[in-house]
Amino acid sequence: MLIGVLGAGTMGAGIAQVAAQNGHQVILVDTNDEQLQKAQKQLSDTMLRLIEKQKVTKEKSSAIQAAISYTTVLSDFAPCGLVIEAIVENLAVKHEVFSQLEKVVSDTCILASNTSSLSIASIGGVLKKANRVIGIHFFNPAPLMPLVEIIPAVQTENAILEQAVSLVKSWGKTVVVCKDTPGFIVNRVARPFYGEALRIYEEGIADFATIDWAMTEIGGFKMGPFTLMDYIGNDVNYAVTESVFEAFYYDPRFKPSFTQKRHKEAGYYGRKTGRGYYDYSEGAIIPTPTKDYVLGQQIVDRILAMLINEAYDAVFMQVATAEAVDLAMTKGVNYPKGLIEWSKEIGTKEILCRLEKLFLFYGEDRYRPNPLLRNNVFL
C-alpha cells in the first residue's frame, strides 16, 4: 500500500521512516520545502548511524531512503491507500487540510491523524466520507517508541479500524485501541505523574530534586517528573495539561499547576532553553536531594496511588481494556510496570486506603477513588 504522510516535522518525518522501513513507498508532503530537505537530511544521517552500528545494511538503507518521495504538492497523495496527517496541532488548520485531502484521494483511502489532543470526531467532522477517519497516534521518536494508540471516532467504520490495526501491527508496533476521549490513554493516565509531583512541591513537602530522586530511586521510574517535564518542555507539557483539563470540563483531577505555568511564562521550558526546574547552563550547581527514605516512600506512594486511580478510571470509562492501559504506559512512556498490574502487586485495598486518606484530608474531588478500584476491593 502506498502511504502518504502530511507534515515533515518531528512526527511526520519519523512516521515516514517507519513506513519506509517496513517496505512501503511513501509520499511525504509539507508546505515548507526547507522542512522537507531537513527531513531528508535527518533520515540520511540516521541511516549512516545505523549502518555504523550494523543495524542496517547499506542496501537496505538506500532502499529505505529511495522509498520516500518528498513533495510540496498535496495532489501527489492521489494514489495513496492511507494518509497520516502530522501537521500543526490546530483544529482549524487540520479542517482545512482534511477537506483538501478528501478532494485528491480516492474514496477508499483511509484518512488518519496523529493528533495528541484533538478529537478524531471533530477532525472527521469536515469529511464527506467520514467513516474512513481514524486516529493513529505515534509517540516521539516514532521509529523508536513501540506504542501506537489507534482511535476510532464515532464515525469510523469497523473495517477501517481493523485495517489500520493490522497495518500498524505489521510495522512491528504495539497497538492499543482506545476511545476518542481527551488525552486518549497515555496523555490522560500520565497526568498525575506531573500534576501530583507539582502539588507535593507546592505544598512544601519536598523540592524538585527530592521528588525526582524518590520517583527514580524508590519508584523505579526511568526519569523523575521534573527532569521529564524539563525534557519534554514545560511549554508543551503545560499545554497538554491545560487542554486535557479543559476537555474534561474542568475536572479538578486534571487541574494545571501555577508552578508549571510560571515556569512556562518565564521561558523556563527546560533543556531546550537551558533552564527549567533545573539549571542546565555550564557549571550550574546540581541540586542534591534529601535522601530521606521515609519521605521518599510517602512521595512515591502518593503519586503512584493517583496514577493507579487514573488507570482504573480509563478502564472504568471504557477508554481501553486494562491490558491496553498497562501496555500503553509501559510501551508509550516506559513505566516500570503496568499500573493495573502494579495495583494488584501492592494490593488494591492499600491503594484505596491511600486515596481515601488523601480525599479525607484535603476534601478535594481530585482525590476521589475510582468506583472500579473500590469494586475491586469490595466485590
Ligand code: NAI
Ligand atoms: P512539527 O511542528 O515538528 O511539524 C509540523 C509540520 O507540519 C511542519 O513541518 C510544518 O511545515 C508542516 N505543516 C504545517 N501546516 C501544514 C499544511 N497545511 N500542510 C502541510 N504541512 C504543514 O510538529 P510535530 O511535533 O511533528 O507534531 C505534528 C502532530 O503530531 C501534531 O498534531 C501533534 O499534536 C502530534 N504529536 C506530536 C508529538 C510530539 O512529541 N511532537 C507526539 C505525538 C503526536
